Each structure stands twice: as structure tokens, then as C-alpha cells.
Amino acid sequence: MRRSKPPSPRLLPQKGRMPNLQRFLETSGTDMKPMASRFAGNDVPHTGPAWTSIYTGLRAEQHGVTEDGWTEGQISLTPHFENTVFSQLMNDGLSVGSLTMPITYPAQVENGRSWMLSGYPSSGLTDRLLSPTKKQPALPDDYSTLQAKALLSEEGPKPPEQWVESERRKVNDVLPSLTTGVEDVLFYGTQITDTMGHRARYRPFRLNGALTLACERVNGLLGTAIQPPRVGSIAWTNEMRTAYETLDWILGTLIEDYDPVDVLLVSDHGFQMIGADHEFLGVSASTSGIERPESILEVKRVILDRFGINNSQESVAVDRPKDELNEEESENVMGQLEALGYR
Numbered sequence: 001m002r003r004s005k006p007p008s009p010r011l012l013p014q015k016g017r018m019p020n021l022q023r024f025l026e027t028s029g030t031d032m033k034p035m036a037s038r039f040a041g042n043d044v045p046h047t048g049p050a051w052t053s054i055y056t057g058l059r060a061e062q063h064g065v066t067e068d069g070w071t072e073g074q075i076s077l078t079p080h081f082e083n084t085v086f087s088q089l090m091n092d093g094l095s096v097g098s099l100t101m102p103i104t105y106p107a108q109v110e111n112g113r114s115w116m117l118s119g120y121p122s123s124g125l126t127d128r129l130l131s132p133t134k135k136q137p138a139l140p141d142d143y144s145t146l147q148a149k150a151l152l153s154e155e156g157p158k159p160p161e162q163w164v165e166s167e168r169r170k171v172n173d174v175l176p177s178l179t180t181g182v183e184d185v186l187f188y189g190t191q192i193t194d195t196m197g198h199r200a201r202y203r204p205f206r207l208n209g210a211l212t213l214a215c216e217r218v219n220g221l222l223g224t225a226i227q228p229p230r231v232g233s234i235a236w237t238n239e240m241r242t243a244y245e246t247l248d249w250i251l252g253t254l255i256e257d258y259d260p261v262d263v264l265l266v267s268d269h270g271f272q273m274i275g276a277d278h279e280f281l282g283v284s285a286s287t288s289g290i291e292r293p294e295s296i297l298e299v300k301r302v303i304l305d306r307f308g309i310n311n312s313q314e315s316v317a318v319d320r321p322k323d324e325l326n327e328e329e330s331e332n333v334m335g336q337l338e339a340l341g342y343r
Contacts, residue, residue, distance in 0.1 A: 017245055017248070018244060018245060018248040019248065019252070020248045020249070020251045020252030020255070021248050021251060023252075024251060024255070024263065024285070025285070027287060027288075028288065029288025029289075030285065030286070030288065031285065031292045032265070032283060032284070032285035032292075033283070033284070033285075033292065033294075034270075034281050034282070034283055034284075035266065035267070035281070035282050035283055035284035035292075035293060035294055035295065035296065036281055036282075036294065046269075046278065047102055047103065047120070047194075047268060048074070048103055049065050049066055050268035050269055050296055051101075051102045051103045051268050052065040052075070052080055053297060054266065054268060054300070055080065055083075055084040055085055055086065055103075055299075055300065056080055056084055056085075056300060057083075057085075057297055057298070057299070057300035057301055057311070058083065059297070063080055064079075065080075075103050076105065076106065077103065077104050077105060077106060077107075077108065077118075078106060078108070084300075085299070085303050085304065086098060086104075086109075086116065086187075087110055088300075088304060088309060088311070089184070089185055089303070089304070089307065089309070090109060090110040090111045090114050091110055092307065092309045093111065094114075094184040094185055094307060095113035095114055095180070095182055095183045095184045095185070096109070096114040096116075096183065096184065096185045096187070097114065097115055097116075097178065097179055097183040097186045097187065098115070098116040098117065098186075098187040099117050099119075099170065099174065099175055099178065099186075099187065099188050100117060100118070100119035100120070100147070100148075100170065100189045100190070101119045101187050101188075102119045102120050102121075102189055102191065102268070103119070103120075104116060104118045104119050104122075104189075105118040105119075105121075105122035105125055105128065106118065106125075106127075106128030106129075106131075107129060107130055107131040108128075108131050109131045109132065113180070113182070114183075115130070115131065115132065115135055115178055115180075116130070116131050117130050117139075117174070117178060119147075119148070119189045119191075120147065120148035120149055120191050121148065121149040122147065122149065123144050123147035123149035123150040124144070124149070126144070130178075135178055138177040138178060139177070140169070140174065143174065145166075146166040146169055146170060147166075148166075148195070151163055151166060151195070152195070157195045157196070160196065160239040160242050160243070163192050163195065163196070163243070164192075164242065164246050167192060167246055167249075167250060171250055171253050171254070172253075176257075179258075185303070185307075186254075186258060186260070188250070188254060190247065190250060192243045192246055192247065193243045193244060193247055193267075195243075196239050196240045196242070196243035211228040212228045214228070215227065215228040251265075261289060262286070262287045262288075262289040262290045262306065263285075263286065263287050263290075264284070264285070264286045264287075264290050264292075264293075264299075264302070264303065265283075265284060265286070266283075266284045266293065266299055267282035267284070268282065268296065269281075269282050270282040270283065284299075286302075289306065290303070290305075290306040291306075
């Protein structure tokens, strides 16, 4: 069954619309709070180190991925796969489906009931994009154009409507073509909020745009590296609201179509309101049947615990007191949602 389209980019009212997330959070026992990535030993909360820590439960100095993650071919899943949550779930005999989770190239599975479709940044790498390869004919002929890597360019992200259309096609067309209906665990990864988060701009937009353009021209003529002054305050764009509402559409559609017993939502990082760059504090949410992780180092463990699987690797202590995520930090995360109009 195909679902209606997610929201199209447009001039949105100040108040955001996330009805599916609201219903999800109103479910008895469901919890959403900030989740930290700074305890994983990373200097910066970037894609490669953070997601490798999420999958393996290891700190950056243990798994060895300390930077990058956004350039094709820089990071391979292969040397880490044995320690990942995917591998341990499959080895325990569970059927696992994984669609476009970050840093999952080359795709690999360990039992005949599982499948994996690689996520960002693997658009140009097609030889091991999908495992098992016998499922390859199920993918649309233009699938490479739907991947996050294909929607990025040196000039910046492609227009928001292309990202929205990509998510719509992945949910409505790609996922149903790969699912078997007997998956014990289903992973779905999206990069739309990350990408659109970098589009946060300083208000007033036109003045800051003029200052940026002036600095770019001076730098081009003189070979300098002048940074434009920032006027006013950071502001989320309408595109960012569209990204969040698209995420809400994805959540609602997946819950309606696949009727999961439990749901776990995690982010590898958050965003700073000043600087429009990555922040160590993101969010996590879970239903009552699975523990909500407070650190990216705990994600693998709580998933394995949910299925009664013993984590065979040496445990990694999360070096923080329970109250480390203090009220001020929590309010900062909720303040970002308020700035987007969702509070």
C-alpha cells in the first residue's frame, strides 16, 4: 500500500506540524530526551565516528574511525562489521532489514533471512550496494539518484523538494520491494534533517547574504579568506521545517505499514544554534519495551538487550554520572524545537 506524499517545501506557518511524533510520544511508556555523543571519545560529532560508535558500542579510539565519513569510500563497514549490532542480531538467528543506514558500505549479511541496502555516502559505489545481490533487480533503475550522496554537490545540498521526493520513494517504493514481511528488526536511516540543518541561516537573511557575497568576491580577487560578519541571530529556514515534517511523515508511515512492537529513534548528533554546525547533544526516543539510550555508546546494548542477546565484546563503560545531561542542556535541545515551531 502506497502512502500520501510527505509535505512539499513551501512557506510554512510558524507552528510546525508533527502529528505522528506527537502521537508516538503520547503512547504510554514512550520517552524522548537528549542523548550524548561526546562520551564516545570523538573530537567532533561527525558522521563516521559517531555512527561507528552507535553500531559497535565502542569509543573512537577503540574502533579507529576518528574523522570523516562524508566522502565516498573513506570508511568501510567491513573491518567493523563483526562488532556491529547488525552482525550480532543476525548471528543470533534474527531476520534483519537495514535500509540506507549511514556508513554501511559495503552491504553485508550473515544469514539468508536478512538484507542490507547501503546508506550515505555510497551512491557511486554499486558493486556491493545491496546484500544479498539477488535482490538487486528489485531496486528502481534510477535508485542512485535517490541516495543522499547524489543529492549533495560542491555547491551544497540539492533543493529540498528533491530530498523530500527521495524519502517518499524510499519509503513507498524501495522499502516494500526489499522487505519480506518476516523481519525481526528493521532499520531505516535518513539524512534529511542533517543536511537541511546546515541550511540554517542568520537573520536578517538579505543583509547576511549580501555580506557573504561581498566577502566571497574579495576573497576571489585577493586570494584572502575573509569570513563574513554575522548580523542578528541564527534562524532555522522553512526548508528545515520541511525536513522535520518529512521525518514525521516517515515515522508515521513506517509505524502504520509495519506495526512494530517497539520503536527506537536515535540521532548521531545535534545542531548548534550558533554556527549551524554539529553539536554533541542529540536526542533519542523509545517505547516502553526497549530502554532509551542516553549515549551513542549504549545504542547497541539496548537493542541486544531487547532481544535477550548477550553482548560478547568487552563492555564499554559510559564515563559520566547519570545527571550529566543537565537541565540547561536539555532546555537547549528543546529550545531548538521551539525555534522550529514544534513546541
